[in-house]
Amino acid sequence: xxxxxxxxxxxxxxxxxxxxxxxxxxxxxxxxxxxxxxxxxxxxxxxxxxxxxxxxxxxxxxxxxxxxxxxxxxxxxxxxxxxxxxxxxxxxxxxxxxxxxxxxxxxxxxxxxxxxxxxxxxxxxxxxxxxxxxxxxxxxxxxxxxxxxxxxxxxxxxxxxxxxxxxxxxxxxxxxxxxxxxxxxxxxxxxxxxxxxxxxxxxxxxxxxxxxxxxxxxxxxxxxxxxxxxxxxxxxxxxxxxxxxxxxxxxxxxxxxxxxxxxxxxxxxxxxxxxxxxxxxxxxxxxxxxxxxxxxxxxxxxxxxxxxx
Amino acid sequence: xxxxxxxxxxxxxxxxxxxxxxxxxxxxxxxxxxxxxxxxxxxxxxxxxxxxxxxxxxxxxxxxxxxxxxxxxxxxxxxxxxxxxxxxxxxxxxxxxxxxxxxxxxxxxxxxxxxxxxxxxxxxxxxxxxxxxxxxxxxxxxxxxxxxxxxxxxxxxxxxxxxxxxxxxxxxxxxxxxxxxxxxxxxxxxxxxxxxxxxxxxxxxxxxxxxxxxxxxxxxxxxxxxxxxxxxxxxxxxxxxxxxxxxxxxxxxxx
Amino acid sequence: xxxxxxxxxxxxxxxxxxxxxxxxxxxxxxxxxxxxxxxxxxxxxxxxxxxxxxxxxxxxxxxxxxxxxxxxxxxxxxxxxxxxxxxxxxxxxxxxxxxxxxxxxxxxxxxxxxxxxxxxxxxxxxxxxxxxxxxxxxxxxxxxxxxxxxxxxxxxxxxxxxxxxxxxxxxxxxxxxxxxxxxxxxx
Ligand SMILES: [Fe+2]
Ligand SMILES: [Fe+2]
Numbered sequence: 001x002x003x004x005x006x007x008x009x010x011x012x013x014x015x016x017x018x019x020x021x022x023x024x025x026x027x028x029x030x031x032x033x034x035x036x037x038x039x040x041x042x043x044x045x046x047x048x049x050x051x052x053x054x055x056x057x058x059x060x061x062x063x064x065x066x067x068x069x070x071x072x073x074x075x076x077x078x079x080x081x082x083x084x085x086x087x088x089x090x091x092x093x094x095x096x097x098x099x100x101x102x103x104x105x106x107x108x109x110x111x112x113x114x115x116x117x118x119x120x121x122x123x124x125x126x127x128x129x130x131x132x133x134x135x136x137x138x139x140x141x142x143x144x145x146x147x148x149x150x151x152x153x154x155x156x157x158x159x160x161x162x163x164x165x166x167x168x169x170x171x172x173x174x175x176x177x178x179x180x181x182x183x184x185x186x187x188x189x190x191x192x193x194x195x196x197x198x199x200x201x202x203x204x205x206x207x208x209x210x211x212x213x214x215x216x217x218x219x220x221x222x223x224x225x226x227x228x229x230x231x232x233x234x235x236x237x238x239x240x241x242x243x244x245x246x247x248x249x250x251x252x253x254x255x256x257x258x259x260x261x262x263x264x265x266x267x268x269x270x271x272x273x274x275x276x277x278x279x280x281x282x283x284x285x286x287x288x289x290x291x292x293x294x295x296x297x298x299x300x301x302x303x304x305x306x307x308x309x
Numbered sequence: 310x311x312x313x314x315x316x317x318x319x320x321x322x323x324x325x326x327x328x329x330x331x332x333x334x335x336x337x338x339x340x341x342x343x344x345x346x347x348x349x350x351x352x353x354x355x356x357x358x359x360x361x362x363x364x365x366x367x368x369x370x371x372x373x374x375x376x377x378x379x380x381x382x383x384x385x386x387x388x389x390x391x392x393x394x395x396x397x398x399x400x401x402x403x404x405x406x407x408x409x410x411x412x413x414x415x416x417x418x419x420x421x422x423x424x425x426x427x428x429x430x431x432x433x434x435x436x437x438x439x440x441x442x443x444x445x446x447x448x449x450x451x452x453x454x455x456x457x458x459x460x461x462x463x464x465x466x467x468x469x470x471x472x473x474x475x476x477x478x479x480x481x482x483x484x485x486x487x488x489x490x491x492x493x494x495x496x497x498x499x500x501x502x503x504x505x506x507x508x509x510x511x512x513x514x515x516x517x518x519x520x521x522x523x524x525x526x527x528x529x530x531x532x533x534x535x536x537x538x539x540x541x542x543x544x545x546x547x548x549x550x551x552x553x554x555x556x557x558x559x560x561x562x563x564x
Numbered sequence: 565x566x567x568x569x570x571x572x573x574x575x576x577x578x579x580x581x582x583x584x585x586x587x588x589x590x591x592x593x594x595x596x597x598x599x600x601x602x603x604x605x606x607x608x609x610x611x612x613x614x615x616x617x618x619x620x621x622x623x624x625x626x627x628x629x630x631x632x633x634x635x636x637x638x639x640x641x642x643x644x645x646x647x648x649x650x651x652x653x654x655x656x657x658x659x660x661x662x663x664x665x666x667x668x669x670x671x672x673x674x675x676x677x678x679x680x681x682x683x684x685x686x687x688x689x690x691x692x693x694x695x696x697x698x699x700x701x702x703x704x705x706x707x708x709x710x711x712x713x714x715x716x717x718x719x720x721x722x723x724x725x726x727x728x729x730x731x732x733x734x735x736x737x738x739x740x741x742x743x744x745x746x747x748x749x750x751x
Pocket of ligand 2: 072126129155158
């Protein structure tokens with residue numbers, strides 16, 4: 001049996017494609033693009049939340065937030081590791097990000113303005129991410145799927161800590177309640193945008209679905225997220241900023257309003273509130289670290305030379 | 310405990326060491342997402358979380374010893390700059406990766422023998438905290454020492470930066486071994502340790518690494534003290550301003 | 565977190581590059597968890613040398629998992645075999661110079677590599693053949709990695725306390741730490 005036949009058979013049987021297998025070049029490129037984008041998002045995602053570690057209001061919240069931001073660094077690392085099995089280096093992917101030739105999730109181009117944003121991000125952004133990532137554990141590429149399993153295990157506390165922050169604020173002072181509502185107002189629509197364009201608009205989806213890289217469609221995942229989240233907002237006594245949101249008994253789902261796609265495209269194309277700051281931070285950190293990375297290599301070479309001398 | 314007539318000295322003693330760990334954790338927290346590689350971001354977060362955990366334990370215990378209604382958060386977020394009693398070394402700013410690692414190394418080399426000694430404290434709660442902290446400190450030392458040697462004996466630039474970091478931080482190291490009346494009392498009561506006794510093991514660790522790193526021992530003989538009595542460098546006020554802002558802006562709320 | 569950023573102008577289309585081109589080498593990580601019977605593959609880290617690789621692996625992969633043993637292996641020291649590659653039927657001649665190898669096996673697609681055991685072999689191919697004969701009953705969907713035992717960097721058992729214990733009291737990393745009312749649904 002030739003490689004292509006075997007590949008089709010593996011996909012058809014819902015088995016995992018593994019690094020040594022023959023795969024269509026398009027499959028490889030799609031995976032590299034998607035995994036890298038996912039990895040970049042985890043790493044850039046450290047910034048908006050990292051923005052509040054030094055200002056976290058209690059020792060406990062500080063530890064939780066630091067552990068969470070650290071987890072996101074770990075998630076980036078696992079994903080780059082998976083991408084490398086496709087024959088590309090992490091350095092190369094980082095370079096493509098820095099040159100603006102690869103993207104990260106637009107959600108991280110919104111600023112974290114108050115402490116409540118940390119609650120809203122955990123609850124909504126991690127909530128949306130988890131919805132997506134749970135689906136992706138079934139992706140057809142073995143290393144990506146395993147990275148997703150590892151990540152989903154760690155994510156379990158991210159959403160809960162965010163929701164807990166929201167619960168405390170929602171039953172707190174007038175100012176705290178207002179802070180919580182404001183955070184929900186600002187993060188609700190960007191969270192829905194995380195699932196991407198409508199299935200009808202999404203150029204990648206068909207091929208990705210056929211290869212089982214992306215097992216569930218954007219719109220289905222978005223609906224799943226809305227259905228799970230509405231009762232959570234109700235429990236908090238907060239109002240989701242969507243006048244068209246209502247339960248549709250016939251469909252057994254919530255109906256919700258249309259995303260502002262102009263805003264969506266604006267942010268994707270680099271004109272969101274924080275695009276420039278996020279990239280500038282990332283690139284500056286990388287450049288500041290250059291002498292350290294080089295020194296480590298030089299030191300290792302000296303040690304090797306000393307041993308063999 | 311008999312020789313300590315009130316609970317204050319013990320609380321003060323615990324707060325000192327709590328402050329060391331809290332302030333260093335806060336400095337490391339500032340650095341997250343700025344590390345030279347992803348792996349190092351993870352490592353620094355681990356170290357910061359360890360210090361934060363130790364600070365939390367010590368401050369919570371101090372608060373319970375005080376018994377006047379303050380908790381660990383009140384101690385961390387509602388004391389002023391003049392009431393913080395951390396060593397000056399740990400409040401020094403994150404100038405570059407060399408400063409961060411050398412600062413960490415100089416402090417780790419002090420904390421390992423400190424926790425080893427305090428693990429035998431007559432105060433069993435403190436002994437318990439120390440016994441846990443010493444395992445963490447040993448790891449921190451292994452990590453920071455590895456970087457000090459790597460950077461010292463790396464490239465010309467890394468060598469220069471690392472030597473500069475030692476030279477800049479050296480005047481803040483003497484303070485670790487200068488005791489005061491409280492240290493003497495706590496050591497006499499078998500609760501604490503005489504800081505002077507930590508200097509020899511510290512020097513051994515530090516000089517050995519300096520040699521492995523092809524660096525030289527700084528010649529600076531200045532000993533800058535003041536942290537334990539709340540006389541800080543100007544860097545601390547800014548750090549606390551940021552750290553305490555939310556609690557100060559919205560007093561008395563739950564978060 | 566994003567899988568759904570649409571492609572826009574200027575974005576790179578095809579990527580050329582090699583895994584080995586990272587400035588810091590790639591090291592493969594294996595962890596034996598508490599209660600586990602063997603070392604399980606745990607993805608990779610980048611590091612300039614063995615000591616840093618070991619520390620990086622600890623800081624990356626033991627943040628929650630309670631490990632009792634940790635190995636890192638330079639990625640380049642591993643020889644890889646899977647079902648697509650032909651293997652010689654028989655082992656190398658007895659008597660040739662031989663050394664110790666560690667064998668890792670992925671028993672089916674989708675599964676993680678597990679350390680299967682050590683074998684004495686003449687070279688990488690011989691090690692793979694011997695590992696197949698010693699540890700496998702089928703070859704479908706199976707992959708084998710072998711590395712010379714001396715290439716494995718292992719955490720010293722005496723250092724287990726400092727390497728593995730500090731994570732035990734970080735309960736806030738677990739979902740169960742947070743009290744979320746049931747009526748808001750699974751989270
Ligand atoms: Fe994540
Ligand atoms: Fe997360």
